[in-house]
Amino acid sequence: MTAAARSRSARRARWVATGLTAPSWLLLLALFAIPIGIGIWLSFRNEALNSFAEPRFVGLDNYQRMVTEPTSGELIDAAVVTVIIMGLGLAVQLPIGVGLAVLLNRQLKFSRWYRSALLIPMLLTPVAVGLMWRFMLDTDTGVINWLLERVGLFGPDWLGSRWGARVAVVLVDSWQSIPFVMLLILAGLAGIPDGPDEAARVDGASSLQVFRRITLPQLKPVLYVVLMIRVIDTFKLFDTIFILTRGGPGTATQTLAMYNYSLGFVLLKTSQAAALGTVLAIITLPVYFLWQRASRAVEA
Amino acid sequence: MAHVLLGFATLTALFPVFWTVTTSIKTREDSFSDPPKIVNFEPTAKNYRSLLGKQEFTDVLWNTVIVTVCSTILCVTIGGLASYALARNRLFPGRRPLEAGLVFVRAMPGIVIIVPLYRLIADLGLYDSKPTMIVIYTAVNLPFAIWLMKSFFEQIPIELEECAGVDGASRWTTIRRVVLPLASPGLAATGIFISLLTWNEFIIPALLGGNNTKTLPVYISGFVANRSFDWGPLAAASSLAIVPIVILTVAIQRRLVSGLSSGAVKG
Numbered sequence: 001m002t003a004a005a006r007s008r009s010a011r012r013a014r015w016v017a018t019g020l021t022a023p024s025w026l027l028l029l030a031l032f033a034i035p036i037g038i039g040i041w042l043s044f045r046n047e048a049l050n051s052f053a054e055p056r057f058v059g060l061d062n063y064q065r066m067v068t069e070p071t072s073g074e075l076i077d078a079a080v081v082t083v084i085i086m087g088l089g090l091a092v093q094l095p096i097g098v099g100l101a102v103l104l105n106r107q108l109k110f111s112r113w114y115r116s117a118l119l120i121p122m123l124l125t126p127v128a129v130g131l132m133w134r135f136m137l138d139t140d141t142g143v144i145n146w147l148l149e150r151v152g153l154f155g156p157d158w159l160g161s162r163w164g165a166r167v168a169v170v171l172v173d174s175w176q177s178i179p180f181v182m183l184l185i186l187a188g189l190a191g192i193p194d195g196p197d198e199a200a201r202v203d204g205a206s207s208l209q210v211f212r213r214i215t216l217p218q219l220k221p222v223l224y225v226v227l228m229i230r231v232i233d234t235f236k237l238f239d240t241i242f243i244l245t246r247g248g249p250g251t252a253t254q255t256l257a258m259y260n261y262s263l264g265f266v267l268l269k270t271s272q273a274a275a276l277g278t279v280l281a282i283i284t285l286p287v288y289f290l291w292q293r294a295s296r297a298v299e300a
Numbered sequence: 301m302a303h304v305l306l307g308f309a310t311l312t313a314l315f316p317v318f319w320t321v322t323t324s325i326k327t328r329e330d331s332f333s334d335p336p337k338i339v340n341f342e343p344t345a346k347n348y349r350s351l352l353g354k355q356e357f358t359d360v361l362w363n364t365v366i367v368t369v370c371s372t373i374l375c376v377t378i379g380g381l382a383s384y385a386l387a388r389n390r391l392f393p394g395r396r397p398l399e400a401g402l403v404f405v406r407a408m409p410g411i412v413i414i415v416p417l418y419r420l421i422a423d424l425g426l427y428d429s430k431p432t433m434i435v436i437y438t439a440v441n442l443p444f445a446i447w448l449m450k451s452f453f454e455q456i457p458i459e460l461e462e463c464a465g466v467d468g469a470s471r472w473t474t475i476r477r478v479v480l481p482l483a484s485p486g487l488a489a490t491g492i493f494i495s496l497l498t499w500n501e502f503i504i505p506a507l508l509g510g511n512n513t514k515t516l517p518v519y520i521s522g523f524v525a526n527r528s529f530d531w532g533p534l535a536a537a538s539s540l541a542i543v544p545i546v547i548l549t550v551a552i553q554r555r556l557v558s559g560l561s562s563g564a565v566k567g
Contacts, residue, residue: 017385017392024382024442025398031439032405032413039416100309103302110303116550117310119557120317123493123549125500127517128538131524132320135531143319143336175312183560236409239502243521257409264415265507277412287407288400 036281042274049268062275075276077251078259081166085255086234088170089177093230094223096174097181102211104182105189115186122179130243133172134159162252165245169253173240177233181226188222189215225294232287256280317546323535324348331531347536357519357537364499364515367430371437372495376487378438379445384479386446387453388461406443410503418508428510436508437498445494448559452486453479489555492548499545516541 046058065071100118104111121129136143137158145155156164197214205213238257241247247254247262254262260280264273323331325343351357385392386399417436426432456479464474480487502517509518520541523534549556 014389014392017389018394020381020385021392021394021398023378024446025394027378027435027439027442028398028401028405031417031436032401032408035413035416035420037416038420039412042416042419096309100306103306106302108302108306110306114306114310115557116553118306118313119553120546120549121313123496123500123545124317125502125517125520125538125541125545127500127502127521128320128541129316131520131534132316132323132538135323135535136316136319141332141334146334146336175316179313180560183557187557187560232407235407238410239517242502243524257411260409260411260415261507264411264418270415270419273415277415281408281412284404284407284409288403291403 036278039274039277039281042271043278045271047270048272049270058271062272063279065272066275066279071272074251074259078254078256081251081253082235082255082257084166085169085173085237085253086231088166089173089234090227090230092170092174093178093181094227097178097226098185098219098223100178100182101185101189102215104186118182119179121176122183124176126176126239127243129176130172130240133168133175134244137168159245160249162249165249165253169241169244172244173234173237176240177230181230184222184226184229185219188219192218221294228287228290228294232284235284317542320535320542321539323531324539326532328532331535347532351533351536351540360514360516360519361540363430363513367433367437367513367515368495368498370430371434371441371498372491374434374438375441375445375494375498376449376491379442379490380449380487383446383449384453384475387450388458402443402446406447410440414503414507421508427508428512430513433505433509433513436504437501440501440504441494441497444497445490448490448493449483449487451559452483452490455486456482485555486559489552489559492552493556493559496545496548499541 043062044057044059045055046053046061047055066075104115104118137145139145139155139157139160142155142158144158148155156167158164158168192215197210200210200214236257237255238261241253241255241258242261245253247258256276257280260273260276263269263276322339322341324347325345326337326341327344327346330337330341382398386395389395421427421432460478460482461474464478465471469477499515500517501515502521505513505515505518506521509515516537520534520537523530523537
């Protein structure tokens, strides 16, 4: 094969590859690019399903509204709730996920059984388990408070109080996401050579020292990936909150995604919801660059 | 010590599932008794009978199955083509934007596109139709499907394909005879994974669907709306939703672990 023919066939192979991605492109354009475009268009109008006002362009009104009272207060409130739930969630999920992965990685007896069982919550229907948790968390008749009472603790009014509801949301979300954290960390641990930590052990280092000084630094790239995925997924979290609290009591668990839902589908303010949606989409834009950094870190 | 911690974690992981299933076979009195009845109750099939006796519920179950199966097949096919291209060709036109688009779509909260999408499908007269829902599910799960399948294709040594090519096999024959058989366990695991995501999907059918496209999670969430909280039938419906998932998760866990891990570790 001549050089020219080879480069021709390589070029052809590249266009074939592009062709294979065409159906995916079509779906992404039809169901993401076009709706986002419509969303931006709507965000410059004053459409609301509960108003008889003539729909027209209002320029940046909907965006301006976000920075003036009372909307700005609601928005800040939702952002704070999002950060609280994210912070609490990460503080619970990462240590427990890492801890379980480290324990499983020791290859004890029954490790595989534990792993199978521990993975189960990950893929269960959030709506179904959310409702069951709601049943179990019931202040008076729920099994959780009954169990807490057995061990001498007084269970809070979980879904009726501000912090009770927040903790409940974090609890249920963590119950479903810890398996995922555990799984990825376990994969990270599998890639770490045993040599250095055995050497340290021989030199008399305790398990905790080995973990902190040797294992943890090597897990950093995987931890970065896990952290990013968890931040993204908590930002998107919807089903669990919707089922447990609908953002309540009051606005105690109303995250940005829930607030956007309530603007669009409860208050029926289509254009305001579209404006907030556009802002949320812009917030997610930098994720790709973080993602690339993460995958480079893992490869290095 | 390690066994105590792992045992406790396992108990916590499984207890809600256990509680759902047992509540579904308890009478109303037993499910609210104080102290709670853990195992000392008379099992009853009443909740399942009342649920399965309803035309509405069997319709919902059927809807969920159809929509899940169709969209999974579509997603694995479309995603499979793209992920094969991504796994095998480093520099094709449009690769970068496609990767960026997939990550962006994966990261964005669903509600962001649902508000305008609601408007779009209503204007086009596509509201509450199964094909519409199938296409939307497919698009939403596509990034995950591509991410997983790409890692499965990458696990197949490219040398195998080159050898087949040298031996005179056409591209198509190579794919059919070499790539697909080696990739099929991974593709099957992806299919199962995507079907679980579709089966569980809530926000899309709840906000963009109506009675024709009502799925199991939407039906289950309806128990909250009518305040009475009929926990028995609710637990029965939830059990029907989650027990198949428990079985499938255990069945495919080895593939799932390898696919998710290498996907995540390689980005």
